[in-house]
Amino acid sequence: AFYRQKIKSLLVDKNAVIVAHYYTDPEIQALAEETGGCVADSLEMARFGAKHSASTLVVAGVKFMGETAKILSPEKQVLMPTLEAQCSLDIGCPEEAFIRFCDEHPDRTVVVYANTSAAVKARADWVVTSSIAVELIEHLDSLGEKIIWAPDRHLGRYVQQQTGADILCWEGACIVHDEFKTQSLEKMKALYPEAAVLVHPESPQAIVDLADAVGSTSQLIKAAQNLPNPSMIVATDKGIFYKMQQACPDKTLYIAPTAGEGATCRTCAHCPWMAMNGLKAIADALEGSTQGHQIQVSEILREKALRPLNKMLDFAE
């Protein structure tokens, strides 16, 4: 309660607003909601931050989300609870190797997931999020374009199967989604035959094959609401349960099984970097020491990364 109160008054003093991802911890999402901020996927976070009149954005998520906010709103101060909150997809797609890969295939349109660094975005023709991935690739395919897709190989394969597009895929993966286990999920389905299985397409093929609905976070929340089943087995970061349970309070939500049990699972379906976004860290960020909190993107990089990001926002309208 101490930090919640402190953050609330700091937000007012500093003309700041919290922009939080669905995968952050419930207390962070609740605070964002209570204080007029947003809880959303990366596309909505980008839109919300760019349109909001606050002079400071506190981005509770992982680093690329802060960078995206700064690229779209250079006039705003963008703070993060910690700049150490990384993303395995971003880490798995280093700038130099990626640029070389693109240069080897100059005939291909470069489409990168939002989960990448500003430098990787700067080399891209398009940025995309999972909520519009299939539509955008369908559109580019209809124009006869051949695609480089980076960094998530599972999402790339899923989009390829949905669209039939010619896609050359970077071999990255999300450590959370990569960990869902097929045999355990089959057992769980047998245990809860009335449950629908909801799967994020960053998961391995065998998990997607067991799904009743496949989609991005916002699409899975809608599916949980719309499907008639009384319960859901959910294969994505369990941070999503906060908004999913709000959307369907009467339904029972189970997290899909991950590799290992208890203390032996690597992520246990929760991103360790998202979990770094705590209340104290938000208070510290707002309190003044910008070191370790303030997102900076050089103007040269910003201008280059802005183009494919704006194309994404225009396409998503």
Ligand code: MLT
């Ligand atoms: C995002 O766009 O925030 C992530 O891909 C998760 C999702 O929304 O599916």
